[in-house]
Amino acid sequence: MTATHNPDFNSVQGLKTVQDQIDAASAAAGREKAGVHLVAVSKVHGLERIRPVLEAGQRVFGENRVQEAVGKWPQLRAEYPDLTLHLIGPLQTNKIKQAVEVFDVIETVDREKLARGLAKEFVRADKRLPIFVQINTGEEAQKAGISPKDADAFITLCRDELDLEIKGLMCIPPVNEEPALHFALLAKIAERNGLVNLSMGMSSDFETAIAFGATHVRVGTAIFGTRPKPGEA
Numbered sequence: 216m217t218a219t220h221n222p223d224f225n226s227v228q229g230l231k232t233v234q235d236q237i238d239a240a241s242a243a244a245g246r247e248k249a250g251v252h253l254v255a256v257s258k259v260h261g262l263e264r265i266r267p268v269l270e271a272g273q274r275v276f277g278e279n280r281v282q283e284a285v286g287k288w289p290q291l292r293a294e295y296p297d298l299t300l301h302l303i304g305p306l307q308t309n310k311i312k313q314a315v316e317v318f319d320v321i322e323t324v325d326r327e328k329l330a331r332g333l334a335k336e337f338v339r340a341d342k343r344l345p346i347f348v349q350i351n352t353g354e355e356a357q358k359a360g361i362s363p364k365d366a367d368a369f370i371t372l373c374r375d376e377l378d379l380e381i382k383g384l385m386c387i388p389p390v391n392e393e394p395a396l397h398f399a400l401l402a403k404i405a406e407r408n409g410l411v412n413l414s415m416g417m418s419s420d421f422e423t424a425i426a427f428g429a430t431h432v433r434v435g436t437a438i439f440g441t442r443p444k445p446g447e448a
């Protein structure tokens with residue numbers, strides 16, 4: 216993989232390769248491949264690069280910015296009404312209304328104020344989206360997420376007091392650490408809280424994540440190629 220953006224990267228081939236790798240990793244882990252969902256992370260990429268991946272049959276996508284998703288996905292949804300869009304980036308409370316309009320799953324519920332804001336908006340909009348609780352497994356000061364020691368209490372708050380539909384847990388391991396330790400920790404927190412879904416694993420480590428029980432892998436670069444930087448075509 217080259218370090219710079221390659222506009223000729225064949226995303227349909229990328230999708231096929233990733234699907235084959237998911238199948239192989241599932242088989243190696245003794246798991247059903249149907250239990251691993253691919254979230255194709257299309258952030259930064261334009262409609263002309265996303266459409267072929269939709270045409271090839273992929274229906275679950277992830278975006279990390281509300282504003283960008285609002286600009287891209289209403290049109291694609293009109294063309295493909297059965298697609299599912301996950302928010303995988305930080306959500307500011309002043310963007311909750313827009314996020315609930317454009318997304319189907321919120322993966323990044325990482326603080327009480329956001330959980331309360333979402334609960335209120337779900338009632339107001341009469342649209343109750345499934346959520347993931349984001350866990351800061353590396354306890355990194357600069358990273359979003361609930362720290363592992365506060366996870367059980369936060370999950371209880373979301374589930375029992377706020378009546379949120381918690382689909383599972385999500386994490387982004389620290390860049391320079393062995394991801395397996397973080398995947399194992401996320402699985403442990405989910406298990407003791409009776410949660411079955413684990414959103415973990417990106418292009419560089421999704422096969423490891425599958426070995427540790429990932430049900431949702433969020434893969435961008437391996438499907439779409441290296442993301443263009445601002446100013447690059």
Ligand SMILES: *Cc1c(COP(=O)(O)O)cnc(C)c1O
Nearest residue numbers: 256279303417418433434435436
């Ligand atoms: C960008 C992003 C991904 C995908 O990363 P790749 O390395 O391109 O596969 C996954 N998860 C989150 C939260 C992201 O922001």
